[in-house]
Amino acid sequence: MNRLYLFFHKTGSPPWFYKYSGYLIPWLWAGFLLLTAIGLYLGLLVAPADYQQGESVRIMYLHVPAAWMSMMIYGLMAIWGFIALVWRIRIMEVLIISSAPIGAAFTLIALVSGSLWGRPTWGTYWVWDARLTSELVLLFLYFGVIALYNSFDEPRKAARAASLLSIVGAINLPIIHFSVLWWNTLHQGSSIGTSGNSIHPSMLWPLLYMAVAFKLYYGANLLSRARLRLLTQDHRKRWVQDLLTKESS
Amino acid sequence: MSHTPFILGSYLVGTVVLLWAALAPVINKRGLLRQLKARQARMEKTQ
Numbered sequence: 669m670n671r672l673y674l675f676f677h678k679t680g681s682p683p684w685f686y687k688y689s690g691y692l693i694p695w696l697w698a699g700f701l702l703l704t705a706i707g708l709y710l711g712l713l714v715a716p717a718d719y720q721q722g723e724s725v726r727i728m729y730l731h732v733p734a735a736w737m738s739m740m741i742y743g744l745m746a747i748w749g750f751i752a753l754v755w756r757i758r759i760m761e762v763l764i765i766s767s768a769p770i771g772a773a774f775t776l777i778a779l780v781s782g783s784l785w786g787r788p789t790w791g792t793y794w795v796w797d798a799r800l801t802s803e804l805v806l807l808f809l810y811f812g813v814i815a816l817y818n819s820f821d822e823p824r825k826a827a828r829a830a831s832l833l834s835i836v837g838a839i840n841l842p843i844i845h846f847s848v849l850w851w852n853t854l855h856q857g858s859s860i861g862t863s864g865n866s867i868h869p870s871m872l873w874p875l876l877y878m879a880v881a882f883k884l885y886y887g888a889n890l891l892s893r894a895r896l897r898l899l900t901q902d903h904r905k906r907w908v909q910d911l912l913t914k915e916s917s
Numbered sequence: 918m919s920h921t922p923f924i925l926g927s928y929l930v931g932t933v934v935l936l937w938a939a940l941a942p943v944i945n946k947r948g949l950l951r952q953l954k955a956r957q958a959r960m961e962k963t964q
């Protein structure tokens with residue numbers, strides 16, 4: 669227990685986090701670029717057209733991983749929000765507010781790409797369908813977390829309010845996931861689940877490559893944003909002054 | 918109906934949004950570091 673406490677104490681320390689996350693970021697970017705190249709090659713050039721959707725199925729290699737990310741990031745924000753409120757670990761607060769713009773970006777991509785897929789497939793860009801509407805609500809929740817955080821002058825108070833909204837807003841996640849089962853929607857159900865999948869491997873692999881690539885993108889971007897936020901918040905502290913002196917010399 | 922504009926449009930939007938999200942912290946960090954270094958230099962001068 670002592671070692672676990674020590675681990676959290678150490679990794680939660682801003683100078684330690686700043687230093688070691690800096691080593692990790694280039695590797696995450698490299699992994700993202702490599703997997704994206706493979707995923708795009710397989711998805712756009714190798715995978716066949718779908719018998720029903722035709723060539724527009726290629727949008728799915730962007731849309732589905734982006735939609736997964738939009739939900740995963742909000743879920744993480746809710747977990748970190750809980751930890752931040754209960755144990756007051758500052759790095760968790762930083763991770764929440766650094767995640768929100770990335771989550772909003774993925775949600776926007778999921779909505780726009782879904783809309784562009786819907787036009788040739790459903791015959792319309794948008795319907796007020798339960799899945800689409802709940803995903804739009806998720807985008808507004810991300811905007812809400814960002815706006816709420818920025819409405820406070822004191823970062824710790826702002827983070828507590830953002831943590832609370834992250835936790836409350838997590839109620840939307842099961843609504844998004846189960847919307848296709850709970851309501852009669854135009855959006856199709858899941859093709860990949862814990863009990864197996866109904867996709868041919870030639871279409872499944874590019875999807876999985878892109879899904880992992882997006883996770884690496886999130887990791888790299890999150891660490892970059894968290895480092896920037898730590899620098900901004902701690903700019904008067906000794907470790908930042910030492911860092912600046914080291915960089916200047 | 919040709920699907921190409923819809924596919925290209927999706928990937929274009931995806932690329933622009935992800936690029937913006939990735940570059941924003943890099944640009945902001947450069948600005949912040951420049952500002953902090955200038956402040957540090959000013960303080961050293963006055964001491």
